[in-house]
Amino acid sequence: MKAAMTAFASARYVLRLYVTGLSPRSMRAISNTRWICDTYLSGRYDLEVVDIAQHPAEAKDKQIVAAPTLIKTLPQPLRRFIGDMSQTERILLGLGLDVQLP
Template identity: 65%
Template sequence: MTDGPGYDHTAPRYTLRLYVTGSTPRSTRAIENMRRICATHLDGRYDLEVIDIYQNPVAAVDQQIIAAPTLVKLLPLPLRRVVGDLSDTEKVLAGLEIQPHPLPPSA
């Protein structure tokens, strides 16, 4: 996807970490929502790491995660966080300072 038609080589690449708590319905929903948002709005310009804080509690302490699911945008700076199941796409995009993908023109 990174070399497809319309790919913008000057657009920033995003480094994202999603902290979840096991395979709960809320965690699963957050993962699905974030993958959909990335596929739709970041067009291959992202690295998404999912961290289960039950299996890696040190990672949560290092990033001062106090609620899960929590999405952390590490790059591009500034660092941003969004808490919740990420079902509100507009809130996630605004929180991460990502410009929404333009809608195709109507026929």
């Protein structure tokens, strides 16, 4: 487990956030995700935001059932997070980042 955590500490993250238009929750999800990435994955992440209202086909392809949804494609395994991404500790754990929050 510790070895896996070490590997995650240097891996490049590919993330995709699925939102719906300009809703406040979507905006919060975008803002929170960016903050997490900039703070804990600075310089080694690639985040793409997709509005499923405009691209519903993408939702189907990626089996999105609710929005906002954040998908971690890389490093494997694939992980999904649903909500406004305000639960930072849960997200970090899901991303495999062993970080001690204040």
